[in-house]
Amino acid sequence: MITITLPDGSRREFDHPVTVAEVAASIGPGLAKAALAGKVDGRLVDTSHRIERDAQLEIVTDRHPDALEVLRHSTAHLLAQAVQRLYPGAQVTIGPVIENGFYYDFAYERPFTPEDLPRIEEEMHRIVKEALPVTRSVKPRDEAIRFFRGLGEEYKAQIIEGIPADEELSLYTQGEFTDLCRGPHVPSTDKLRAFKLMKVAGAYWRGDSNNQMLSRIYGTAWLNEKDLKAYLHQLEEAEKRDHRKIGKAQDLFHLQEEAPGLIFWHPKGWAIWQVVEQYMRKVYRDSGYQEVRCPQILDVSLWQKSGHWDNYKENMFFTESEKRTYALKPMNCPGHVQVYNAGLHSYRDLPIRYGEFGACHRNEPSGALHGILRVRGFTQDDGHVFCTEDQIEAEVTAFHRQALKVYADFGFSDIQIKIALRPDKRLGDDATWDKAEDALRNALRGAGVEWQELPGEGAFYGPKIEYHLKDAIGRTWQLGTMQVDFMMPARLGAEYVDEHSQRRHPVMLHRAIVGSMERFIGILLEHHAGQLPAWLAPVQAVVMTITDAHADWAEEVRKTLANQGFRVQSDLRNEKIGYKIREHTLQRVPYLLVVGDREKEHGAVAVRTRSGEDLGSMSVADFAARLRADHVAA
Numbered sequence: 169m170i171t172i173t174l175p176d177g178s179r180r181e182f183d184h185p186v187t188v189a190e191v192a193a194s195i196g197p198g199l200a201k202a203a204l205a206g207k208v209d210g211r212l213v214d215t216s217h218r219i220e221r222d223a224q225l226e227i228v229t230d231r232h233p234d235a236l237e238v239l240r241h242s243t244a245h246l247l248a249q250a251v252q253r254l255y256p257g258a259q260v261t262i263g264p265v266i267e268n269g270f271y272y273d274f275a276y277e278r279p280f281t282p283e284d285l286p287r288i289e290e291e292m293h294r295i296v297k298e299a300l301p302v303t304r305s306v307k308p309r310d311e312a313i314r315f316f317r318g319l320g321e322e323y324k325a326q327i328i329e330g331i332p333a334d335e336e337l338s339l340y341t342q343g344e345f346t347d348l349c350r351g352p353h354v355p356s357t358d359k360l361r362a363f364k365l366m367k368v369a370g371a372y373w374r375g376d377s378n379n380q381m382l383s384r385i386y387g388t389a390w391l392n393e394k395d396l397k398a399y400l401h402q403l404e405e406a407e408k409r410d411h412r413k414i415g416k417a418q419d420l421f422h423l424q425e426e427a428p429g430l431i432f433w434h435p436k437g438w439a440i441w442q443v444v445e446q447y448m449r450k451v452y453r454d455s456g457y458q459e460v461r462c463p464q465i466l467d468v469s470l471w472q473k474s475g476h477w478d479n480y481k482e483n484m485f486f487t488e489s490e491k492r493t494y495a496l497k498p499m500n501c502p503g504h505v506q507v508y509n510a511g512l513h514s515y516r517d518l519p520i521r522y523g524e525f526g527a528c529h530r531n532e533p534s535g536a537l538h539g540i541l542r543v544r545g546f547t548q549d550d551g552h553v554f555c556t557e558d559q560i561e562a563e564v565t566a567f568h569r570q571a572l573k574v575y576a577d578f579g580f581s582d583i584q585i586k587i588a589l590r591p592d593k594r595l596g597d598d599a600t601w602d603k604a605e606d607a608l609r610n611a612l613r614g615a616g617v618e619w620q621e622l623p624g625e626g627a628f629y630g631p632k633i634e635y636h637l638k639d640a641i642g643r644t645w646q647l648g649t650m651q652v653d654f655m656m657p658a659r660l661g662a663e664y665v666d667e668h669s670q671r672r673h674p675v676m677l678h679r680a681i682v683g684s685m686e687r688f689i690g691i692l693l694e695h696h697a698g699q700l701p702a703w704l705a706p707v708q709a710v711v712m713t714i715t716d717a718h719a720d721w722a723e724e725v726r727k728t729l730a731n732q733g734f735r736v737q738s739d740l741r742n743e744k745i746g747y748k749i750r751e752h753t754l755q756r757v758p759y760l761l762v763v764g765d766r767e768k769e770h771g772a773v774a775v776r777t778r779s780g781e782d783l784g785s786m787s788v789a790d791f792a793a794r795l796r797a798d799h800v801a802a
Contacts, residue, residue: 171222189215189355192227202229204359205238205352212238214304214352230391237265242302242354243292243363243389244270249345250291251280251385260347261323261373261382268399269388273371275323280383285365288385292363299358300342304351312337312348323373324348362396363389398642405641411690412539414698418755420706421540429537429544431686436706439735440689443704445525447800448549448574448682455570457523457551462503464527465494473659474502475595479628483530500526501653501678504552505660508674513664518674519555519563525685526550539690546684553677554662557607563677564611564633564650571635571648571681577800578704579695582638585617588625595629595655604652605631629655630678639695647688651678699778702758702798709759709795711738711773712748721768725761728788734795753778758798761791 172180172191180194188206192199192215206213207226212234219225228234244263247270251258255276263272274280307315309331316324328337328348340349342357354360366386373379390396415421420437423430433441452459465487471477476484476498485496497503504522513520527547536542553563575583587608590601608631612619619633626632632651636644653676656662663671682688692700702708709729711722719740726738739748745762752760761773766785773791775783786794 170219172219173222173224175226185218185220187215188213188217188219188225188227191219191225195227199227199229202227204228204230204232204235204354207232207234212352214302215355216304217352235391236389238352238354239360239391240265240270240389241349241351242357243360243387244272245302245340245342245345245347245349245353246292246295246357246360246363247272247288247365247385247387248274248347249295249342250288252345253295254288254291257320259321259323262327263347269366269386271384271386273373273382273384275373275380275382279370279381280368280385282368285368285385289363289365292360292365295343296357296360298343299356301356302340302342302353304353305339305341306336307339309333309335309337312339315339315346316348319346360389362391362393363387364396364400402641402643406643406694409641409694409697410539411541411693414693415540418698418706420693423539428534429532429542431540431543431545437689439706440692440700440704441685444682444685444689444692445549447577449525451570451574451681452521452523452549452551455521455566457521460504460507460522460524462497462500462507462524462526465496466502468493468495470502470506470660471495474505474656475629475659476502479593479595483532485529485531496529497526498528498530500524500528500548500550501552501656501676502660505656505662505676508554508662509660513554513674515556515664515666518664519553519559521551521553523549523551540686541690543684543686546686548680548684549682551679553679554657554664554674555677556664557603557675560607560652560675560677561611561614564608564652565615567650567677567679568612568615568617568633574681575635575637575647578692579701580637580639584636584638584644585612585619586622586634586636587612587619588622588627588632588634590626590631591624591628593628594626595659600654601631604654607652608633608650627651627653627678629653632678635681637691639691640697645691647683647691648681649679649683653678698756700756700758702795703800705756705758706735707737707755707757708735709737709761709791710748710752710757711736711761711763712745712752713738713740714745714762714764716740716742718763718765718768722763725763725773725788729792729795732792732796734792749776753780759791759795 170182170186189203192203203215205228206215206217207228208219208223228238248260248263251274259275261273263270309328313325313328337348338351339346340351340353366388369384370381371384373382388399390399418436419434421431421433480498484498487494507522525547529545532542532544555563589605630651630653632649634646635648636646638644657676658673662674664674666672711725713719713722722738722740726736729736749760756778758778760776763773767773772785772787774785775791
């Protein structure tokens with residue numbers, strides 16, 4: 169007998185090998201119809217997969233977390249079949265699943281263009297209606313090579329030639345189309361309904377510029393039309409909110425070819441930076457952090473001791489002077505250890521908390537750079553806590569409360585917590601990693617927090633808690649981190665004297681709330697669509713005159729507000745007031761102050777918001793009180 173155990177703990181017994189589809193059918197016709205794939209003992213398989221021994225089984229339907237991967241993989245094959253139907257002679261190469269969709273690379277006598285996409289998409293829908301069964305077969309490697317060469321698929325044959333000769337390969341067939349693939353795939357093409365082709369691009373075969381240029385077609389696929397429409401709407405919104413467009417329209421910053429991955433901040437952009445930095449500085453000061461400042465370049469010997477040389481040097485910039493090699497710091501932590509090591513510490517001194525708005529440089533690939541969201545030079549709101557093992561939980565819990573308040577003040581309320589666990593390339597032994605990972609789990613458990621675990625995604629020196637924030641249009645951004653590090657203090661000689669007068673290594677907690685200041689500002693601009701809250705806006709109010717006769721009063725209002733620390737400008741141009749209002753509304757200035765004869769006579773201002781709301785006339789003091797009330801308390 170074969171016993172199949174289902175997720176709810178129930179069991180079904182069969183006196184013969186059974187497929188995933190047959191198990192689904194034994195449960196009910198509805199499940200049999202909805203089944204897209206199976207998961208046998210944790211491994212994704214086709215519904216045609218035969219189970220020949222006792223196993224744990226999950227039936228993958230559109231409610232299963234793995235459903236999208238199966239659908240997107242199958243939709244890539246759907247795209248390839250449609251292309252070969254429409255363009256005989258087109259060769260398929262690779263077609264992986266990517267975030268939110270898939271792509272497929274094709275070799276054809278001409279490059280594909282955006283104008284080809286509607287026709288290809290129409291053919292894909294035709295194949296869906298044909299409800300072609302998707303079947304799996306297995307061939308020895310050399311037979312598979314001959315098979316694909318016989319089809320004229322030279323690229324596919326080259327792929328297979330790189331596979332060991334003793335391996336058997338799986339092939340998937342739907343109608344006249346067959347492709348090499350590990351799978352799994354949906355049981356028939358009519359399961360694929362919500363998809364759209366997005367764009368075309370060039371891509372070299374195997375990523376080598378010496379090889380032929382191929383045509384890459386990108387697509388997106390979803391469980392249903394509702395999800396597809398929501399995603400396409402999100403893309404439209406993201407285009408409108410692109411921080412690069414906002415930065416240019418509001419004159420905040422620019423980037424140029426002479427400084428790839430580095431930012432030129434303009435006065436208004438730097439004003440936003442300063443508001444964020446001063447807010448965060450108060451947060452840290454109130455939390456017992458001492459601010460420090462460390463050198464930008466350090467001898468490579470320090471990076472060798474810290475472990476960065478062996479685990480991170482490909483991401484670092486180097487320079488030489490007087491026959492010594494130095495590295496621009498990619499991280500602030502080794503510098504903070506040097507500050508700690510400059511004195512002798514007792515257990516009574518701990519925890520010691522250092523903070524730094526530390527400028528770092530990382531050698532990111534040019535193709536990965538993206539506005540101010542992915543750069544080579546950036547500043548972190550970085551901090552390190554030197555503590556005992558017994559103090560870890562309290563420090564992590566305090567940081568967690570602190571981080572959630574900061575995110576709420578900046579307008580984020582949907583926060584997901586994750587723990588990134590030990591990577592393959594790491595320092596230390598498993599026992600030390602067990603201790604570090606359990607410390608984070610215990611702290612979150614004590615704070616009553618639910619979390620998700622990310623195997624293999626920790627830093628090379630320790631696991632970390634990650635804070636993932638959802639923005640106004642549903643995208644998720646990873647920002648803050650809290651990392652437990654038992655490794656670096658020992659490697660760099662950090663010590664304290666315990667209650668028994670013995671020297672011990674402290675635990676080092678690496679923590680940041682906003683992470684990269686540059687990236688955080690870019691996220692803020694997109695989250696708020698450029699309409700930053702008044703306390704964050706680079707210009708909080710503009711005082712506008714109706715005629716030149718009101719210029720003196722407008723300037724007096726501006727100076728009065730500026731002397732109270734508000735960021736206010738005046739617009740004294742000889743232009744119609746409607747023109748001025750429109751222009752500053754487009755600049756997303758929160759408050760527009762109009763002064764005319766009546767306002768001058770009564771020492772007042774007429775107040776409008778950028779959304780068009782008329783707040784009426786008020787004294788300068790009352791308006792200042794309103795602006796002050798907009799500020800958040802760190």
